[in-house]
Amino acid sequence: MKQQKAYKYRFYPTEEQVQILAKTFGCCRYVYNWALRERTHAYYQRGERLSYEATAQRLTELKKQEAYAWLNEVSSVPLQQSLRHLDRGFRNFFEGRTDYPTFKKKHGDQAATYMATAFKWDGKTLTLAKMDQPLSMVWSRCLPDGATPSRVTVSKDPVGRYFVSLLVEEEITPLQVTPKMVGLDLGLKSMVITSDGHTHGNPKFFAKEEKKLARAQRKLSKKKQGSKNRAKARQKVANIHARIAERRRDYQHKLSTTIIRENQVVCVESLQVKYMVQNHCLAKAISDVGWGEFVRQLEYKARWYGRTLVKIDKFYPSSKRCHDCGHILDSLSLDIRHWVCPECGVAHDRDINAAKNVLAAGLAVSAFGEAVRPGRAKARPGKTR
Numbered sequence: 151m152k153q154q155k156a157y158k159y160r161f162y163p164t165e166e167q168v169q170i171l172a173k174t175f176g177c178c179r180y181v182y183n184w185a186l187r188e189r190t191h192a193y194y195q196r197g198e199r200l201s202y203e204a205t206a207q208r209l210t211e212l213k214k215q216e217a218y219a220w221l222n223e224v225s226s227v228p229l230q231q232s233l234r235h236l237d238r239g240f241r242n243f244f245e246g247r248t249d250y251p252t253f254k255k256k257h258g259d260q261a262a263t264y265m266a267t268a269f270k271w272d273g274k275t276l277t278l279a280k281m282d283q284p285l286s287m288v289w290s291r292c293l294p295d296g297a298t299p300s301r302v303t304v305s306k307d308p309v310g311r312y313f314v315s316l317l318v319e320e321e322i323t324p325l326q327v328t329p330k331m332v333g334l335d336l337g338l339k340s341m342v343i344t345s346d347g348h349t350h351g352n353p354k355f356f357a358k359e360e361k362k363l364a365r366a367q368r369k370l371s372k373k374k375q376g377s378k379n380r381a382k383a384r385q386k387v388a389n390i391h392a393r394i395a396e397r398r399r400d401y402q403h404k405l406s407t408t409i410i411r412e413n414q415v416v417c418v419e420s421l422q423v424k425y426m427v428q429n430h431c432l433a434k435a436i437s438d439v440g441w442g443e444f445v446r447q448l449e450y451k452a453r454w455y456g457r458t459l460v461k462i463d464k465f466y467p468s469s470k471r472c473h474d475c476g477h478i479l480d481s482l483s484l485d486i487r488h489w490v491c492p493e494c495g496v497a498h499d500r501d502i503n504a505a506k507n508v509l510a511a512g513l514a515v516s517a518f519g520e521a522v523r524p525g526r527a528k529a530r531p532g533k534t535r
Contacts, residue, residue: 153322153454156303158315161287168278171304171312174224181209181221182232185254189240202237206230225279227268233490235263253274257384261305269302276302276314285314294320308388324456333416335508336441336467338432342405343501345509350405355397356438363390398440410457417512419447420464460512461489468504468511472496 163171172287185205192198209229213221221229239251268279275284276299297318305313333345356363365388373380409416423442427433445461452459462468470479477493487500 161285178232228262231263263300332413333417333505335505345505374481410451420461462511473506
């Protein structure tokens with residue numbers, strides 16, 4: 151079964167390529183922000199929703215103006231792709247998946263996307279439009295034999311490193327079918343607790359670097375705006391953020407790959423992290439553990455390797471429900487890690503019990519094809535349910 155897969159490599163541009171990429175990143179950022187402003191003003195001032203085609207026509211007229219002639223110094227393909235990215239952002243917003251698109255910043259991540267008409271690929275080297283020399287790439291892993299990139303994304307992170315991502319179609323062989331099934335309970339003390347009793351700890355990468363990051367940010371705040379010392383201080387802050395993100399991503403990839411390889415069916419909770427981080431007491435810890443990215447990795451790896459990922463209803467009372475008899479407690483505060491069922495007398499570890507309930511609910515969802523929402527806690531005397 152063929153799947154689209156991206157291969158990311160680091161590369162070291164020449165001085166000429168650095169200048170071309172800097173112009174391209176700047177033009178892509180300007181076009182994105184310009185189109186966002188145009189679409190926002192059109193909606194709020196005239197009640198008109200501009201489409202991608204309308205903004206593309208306006209961009210063509212903009213590039214004809216003498217004041218914006220510098221937009222013609224770079225390839226037109228990345229500029230068009232910036233408009234497509236913005237259009238996708240608006241679709242995601244109107245469908246309730248993301249927040250309203252925001253303006254791109256000069257000191258954030260920079261990226262430009264090239265389609266097949268804007269780069270040359272001979273099987274070994276990659277040459278982008280407007281460049282005379284191929285990119286000096288570090289081939290940390292090989293591309294599949296005969297693979298031809300359909301899209302190339304060049305990016306620069308705040309640390310100043312350059313990366314290129316090649317999107318190819320690859321034949322991915324599904325893993326051998328296994329009878330093992332597992333339910334996952336996501337937590338803060340332990341990142342993942344499985345229904346068979348295994349716990350995978352939370353490394354807390356941000357918490358370990360928090361004091362060092364705060365010290366670097368204080369030094370940055372005292373530097374003069376626009377000075378070289380401020381640029382150096384900003385680089386140090388970016389280095390710490392990059393190290394935290396890379397360590398977290400590496401841990402998530404290793405853990406998600408292990409779970410997908412060992413289990414045929416994986417059941418997990420449907421967590422709405424963007425609402426959970428509104429709890430100011432837990433927001434930092436929730437952001438540090440990275441539940442959303444972990445579940446996203448489980449989703450596409452399950453699709454690649456022929457596994458089944460089941461998400462249960464977000465209101466399912468997995469922690470308060472006894473997996474042995476089905477009794478649901480009226481309440482269960484977060485500080486209670488062990489409890490005894492008042493109906494059957496079975497002692498429970500809070501997280502393992504929740505993982506077992508997630509597995510049972512996930513199997514029911516998989517069998518009946520619908521959300522499973524058992525009744526709420528029993529009504530107290532004098533109150534209606």
